[in-house]
Amino acid sequence: MTAIRANVHKNEFSGIATQAFSKCLAIDPSFFAYNSEEYTVFPGFCDVHVHFREPGFYYKETIRTGSLAAAHGGYTAVCTMPNLNPVPDCRSNLSLQLSIINIDSVINIYPYGAVTVGEKGEKLSDMESMAGKVAAFSDDGRGVQSAEIMNEAMLKAKSLGKIIAAHCEDNSLLFGGYIHDGAYCRSHGHKGISSESEWKQVERDLDLVAQTGCAYHVCHVSCKESVELVRQAKKAGLNVSCETAPHYLLLDENDISEDGRFKMNPPLRAESDRLALIEGVCDGTIEIVATDHAPHSAKEKSKGLADSAFGVVGLETAFPSLYTGLVKTGVISLDRLIDLICVNPRKRFGLKPEKGFTVWNLNEEYTVDPGEFLSKGRATPFEGKKLYGKCHATVLNGETAYKG
Ligand SMILES: [Zn+2]
Secondary structure, rough: OOOOOOEEEOOHHHHHHHHHHHHHHHHOHHHHHHOOOEEEEOOEEEEEEEOOOOOOOOOOOOOHHHHHHHHHHHHEEEEEEEOOOOOOOHHHHHHHHHHHHHHEEEEEEEEEEEOOOHHOOOOOHHHHHHHHHHEEEEEOOOOOOOOOHHHHHHHHHHHHOOOOOOOOOOOHHHHOOOOEEHHHHOOOOOOOOOOOHHHHHHHHHHHHHHHOOOEEEEEEOOOHHHHHHHHHHHHOOOOOOEEEEEHHHHHHHHHHOOOHHOOOOOOOHHHHHHHHHHHHHHHHHOOOOOOEEEEOOOOOOOOHHHOOOOOOOOOOHHHHHHHHHHOOOOOOOOOHHHHHHHHHHHHHHHOOOOEEEEEEEEEEEEOOOHHHHHOOOOOOOOOOOEEEEEEEEEEEEEEEEEEE
């Protein structure tokens, strides 16, 4: 075997990734092309928050297109949110989703099970029957409004040894808002979403965690108050983690224009929120970056800020945007970025390391063109941005999931 001269990024998975790389060299000699200092090989990335829309909303995304997009972004594992039709809220609905995953996915997919029946927030799902097959439990897409139901869910999840991953949003504080209730919103006559609608529910849930001892994860933290609440909860020794997404770390309300590709939930917040999130990443309060990849049809995203659907795609821009915006600028190290998108998510959610790797040219600069995405979704706030880092291959168990 010819020695691999590509720069294999050092961390605990690199041994496994190198094994997979060697296997690929044996199967496909064209991988010898990567034996150069031009390329960096990382273990496959892991995203604990994506929406692949199948079953139920095939026109937005499928397991197939979502997994291809993930591989294009360097991911070999993702966790899919349960806002589907049917909602995976019992063993049979979950089995339907798992059967599609088995046939169509080019990477590893670990579904979430819903916390409540139909994600309606009224009655606990059949968590017990799903526990062995799901990454964790979540009603993502909406907050669990009832503290009593959340309390019950936490007790159940704790007994099953599972995490509750919460989309925190208090519906009583929304008032029809659709972008952050800040300077841009007011000067352009829009309806705002307050930060309070997020952090009030984070605060409520952390109180419940203190009472129940449940392992708890806050999805897509977007405002400074939420970061501080999680920081204090960790200091108090609670079993708590949180994620944020690349767009909250790299963009804020000053980047918004009148276009549906700047509309997601939670919204892009103020610069002070963005800086607080970066501080949270730097001090370890935020240990996971997930994409909240949320594809919609072109039509659904074409109706401006007020009327477009909430959600943007993220899998195919996550690594390059974070590498360009945080690593090349010296805010965090490349090692820290790999921890955030690869090592920590697997650790927290108990996902096994895989024989997977992804090959990147970190010096390649290009302009983001959503027409090149493998996702069906094309709405991204990073459209037109100049980024560094291009994925040239992603391989799982010796099989090529993406090759550029
Ligand atoms: Zn959400």
